[in-house]
Amino acid sequence: MVKKVITGNYASSYGAKLARAQVIAAYPITPQTSVVEKIAEFVASGEMEAQYIKVESEHSAMAACITASQTGARTFTATSAHGLTLMHEMLIWASGARTPVLMTNVNRAMAPPWSVWADHLDSVAQRDTGWIQYYCESNQEVLDTIITAYKVGESRDVLLPSFLTLDAFYLSHTYETVDIPDQDEVDKFLPSFDPPYKFDVEDPHLFGSLSFPHQFYMEWRYQISLSMEKAREKILETEAEFKKIFGRSHGGLLDTYRCDDAEVVLIAAGTMASTIREVVDWYRDKGVKVGLARLRVFRPFPVKEVRELAESVDVIGVLDRSYSFGYGGAFFAETAGALYNVPDKPLIKNYVVGIGGRDVTPDTVSGILNNAISLKDKGELDQEIEWIELKEGGD
Amino acid sequence: MFKGYKDLPCVPMTWDTTLVNMTGGWRTYKPILDEEKCNKCYICWKFCPEAAIDVDDELKEVPKIDYDHCKGCAICANECPKEAIEMVEESIED
Numbered sequence: 001m002v003k004k005v006i007t008g009n010y011a012s013s014y015g016a017k018l019a020r021a022q023v024i025a026a027y028p029i030t031p032q033t034s035v036v037e038k039i040a041e042f043v044a045s046g047e048m049e050a051q052y053i054k055v056e057s058e059h060s061a062m063a064a065c066i067t068a069s070q071t072g073a074r075t076f077t078a079t080s081a082h083g084l085t086l087m088h089e090m091l092i093w094a095s096g097a098r099t100p101v102l103m104t105n106v107n108r109a110m111a112p113p114w115s116v117w118a119d120h121l122d123s124v125a126q127r128d129t130g131w132i133q134y135y136c137e138s139n140q141e142v143l144d145t146i147i148t149a150y151k152v153g154e155s156r157d158v159l160l161p162s163f164l165t166l167d168a169f170y171l172s173h174t175y176e177t178v179d180i181p182d183q184d185e186v187d188k189f190l191p192s193f194d195p196p197y198k199f200d201v202e203d204p205h206l207f208g209s210l211s212f213p214h215q216f217y218m219e220w221r222y223q224i225s226l227s228m229e230k231a232r233e234k235i236l237e238t239e240a241e242f243k244k245i246f247g248r249s250h251g252g253l254l255d256t257y258r259c260d261d262a263e264v265v266l267i268a269a270g271t272m273a274s275t276i277r278e279v280v281d282w283y284r285d286k287g288v289k290v291g292l293a294r295l296r297v298f299r300p301f302p303v304k305e306v307r308e309l310a311e312s313v314d315v316i317g318v319l320d321r322s323y324s325f326g327y328g329g330a331f332f333a334e335t336a337g338a339l340y341n342v343p344d345k346p347l348i349k350n351y352v353v354g355i356g357g358r359d360v361t362p363d364t365v366s367g368i369l370n371n372a373i374s375l376k377d378k379g380e381l382d383q384e385i386e387w388i389e390l391k392e393g394g395d
Numbered sequence: 396m397f398k399g400y401k402d403l404p405c406v407p408m409t410w411d412t413t414l415v416n417m418t419g420g421w422r423t424y425k426p427i428l429d430e431e432k433c434n435k436c437y438i439c440w441k442f443c444p445e446a447a448i449d450v451d452d453e454l455k456e457v458p459k460i461d462y463d464h465c466k467g468c469a470i471c472a473n474e475c476p477k478e479a480i481e482m483v484e485e486s487i488e489d
Contacts, residue, residue: 098406159405197406204412211407219400220407227405 002180008171011139011178012078012104013038015146017048018186021076021102025053025064027083030116031172032106035078058083062090062101069099070207072198074150077101080168081108081122088126094161095130095224097208100153100193102146103163106172107135107270107321109356117357118167120269121322124298124330130224132162132231133298135269139176141250142166147181147190148238154193157230168357170271181246189245228300235297253302255294258284259309262291264372267306267335268319269295272353272360276319279365290369295331303338310339315347317372321354328385347375350385364389414464418445422467424482426460432479433457439471439480 006014012035016024024043026036042048051068055061058079065075079087084105094101109119123133134149136142142164149162166172197205211217236252243249255273258280259265266276273294283290293309295302310316318336320329327333332350339345351368354360368388375381396410397403409415428439440448440458447465448458460471472480 096407156405195406197404197408205408206411206413206415207406207408209407209409209413209416216397216400216403216407219403222400223403223405226400 001182003177004180005175006139006178007034007173007175008136008139008142008166009034009106009173010038011142012146012166013042014178014180015143016076017042018143018181018183019076019102019147019150019190020074020187020192021048021050022073023051023053023065023068023075024077025055025061025068025075026077027055027058027061027079029058029080029083031108031168032078032080032083032104034172035104035106039076058086059090062087062094065101065103066090066094066097066099067199069094069101069195070097070199072193072195074154074193075099075101076103078104078106080106081110081116084122085110085125088129091126091129091131091161096220098159098224099161100150100159101161102150102153103161104142104146105163105165106168107165108168115356116168118170118270118354119321119356120165123163123165124322126163127299127330130160130228131299132160132228132235134162134164135296135298136164136166136171137250137255137271137273137294137296139171139174139178140248142171143178143180144242144246144248144250147186148235148242150193151190151238152231152234154195155234156196158227158234159195160224160227160231165270167271179246179248185245189242232300232302232304251294251296252305253297253300254305254309255296256309257292257294259291259293259313261289262313263289264315264317264369264376265291265293265309265313266317266319266365266368266372267293267295267331269298269331270321272319272321272365275360275362276365279362279369283369288373290373298331298334301334301338306335306338307342310342310346311344313346314376315349315372317349317351317368319351319353319360319368323352323355332385347379347381349375349381349383352385352387353389358389417463418466419461419463422465422485424467424469425462425485426465426467426469426471426480427483428457428460429479429481430457432477434477434479436476438474438476442470442474444468444470
């Protein structure tokens with residue numbers, strides 16, 4: 001093990017190298033570029049044995065990763081914002097073809113107007129593509145999640161693609177100390193990819209052909225749904241195994257902080273969770289019972305964990321760094337949906353924050369917590385959805 | 396064969412190969428090779444995007460068009476330097 005001070009993007013590159021990704025196909029986009037630049041250096045210097053395919057678009061990058069994965073290769077790519085959304089068709093193909101491709105997505109806002117700063121719409125908009133989605137809080141978590149996510153995605157119970165996200169600039173370009181594990185320990189933890197079926201000229205089969213409505217299209221979709229359910233257990237199991245060897249873990253699907261006796265809990269994803277942790281400590285020092293539940297995995301959604309959390313709290317505030325025009329942020333809608341069928345629901349309010357990279361400061365979080373605490377005291381919502389620190393103007 | 400989600404392979408595939416897909420039925424124009432004009436250069440075989448033109452191992456015979464899989468794209472007819480392949484409209488009687 002060696003400690004290096006590296007950016008979140010480089011943590012991705014080191015993760016892909018340690019996982020021995022065999023095929024890299026990528027197209028550069030701000031703020032992802034240095035992820036694949038570093039990998040290109042690793043491949044050029046011979047430090048990493050991989051085929052590096054330069055493609056003309058992200059759509060082609062994903063197509064190349066899917067087909068390479070179908071030959072039995074471990075594949076990696078990275079993108080952001082417009083690159084991820086251009087891949088949309090191929091993302092659905094990747095899960096349908098059951099190829100455990102792994103990708104880093106640097107969370108960035110979608111234009112117009114142009115913005116290269118942190119916003120979760122790019123990845124949240126891929127909710128229904130059949131990908132496992134991890135949201136990272138630190139550069140260490142980025143590196144570790146690459147290694148564990150391959151193990152989860154490639155397991156025969158799961159066989160699904162995964163992406164992990166890191167907030168633009170807050171992680172992508174911020175240097176942090178990262179433990180880089182030894183290659184032989186990673187090799188022991190992560191065996192090579194061994195798919196049950198693959199492209200083989202000696203044993204050819206027909207892959208991804210036509211399925212009529214009376215045939216098995218629906219059943220194959222149901223299989224994906226079953227595998228996504230199995231991914232829940234597999235993520236927890238794999239993280240526990242990782243912890244045993246490497247001594248750290250990152251909180252499973254819903255990473256709770258000081259929630260045990262909390263009356264008010266904020267649910268949030270990505271780097272703003274670090275700010276919330278700090279502010280939760282200040283409130284706790286004053287004896288106010290607040291907590292944080294960091295949404296680490298958005299797909300599969302941590303339904304069980306959210307329900308357990310809701311049993312004892314009075315107010316859940318859900319912070320969304322993206323918005324679904326027409327009704328609420330997706331994290332809010334999913335949390336509310338998970339709680340609709342349980343008795344004694346807490347109040348649930350949606351706080352829309354940090355859109356287009358606007359800073360979510362300790363003051364922002366305090367304002368939200370104060371509002372959530374006032375809802376607890378009143379026993380009812382003031383409004384269901386609120387955009388926080390919005391400039392009003394107009395007069 | 397398969398009955399339901401419990402016995403399907405986890406990947407959408409069949410045990411057969413793509414040869415079971417009789418794509419020849421998609422054809423509107425049928426390539427007809429004039430064996431007299433053919434000089435066995437096999438350029439048609441090289442260009443066929445569907446691998447629907449076969450040649451013998453010794454390269455002695457004229458190429459054989461696999462009408463079960465030829466979709467009638469006419470690339471072979473376009474590439475043939477001897478203009479030995481004619482595209483003939485399929486008729487319902489055939």
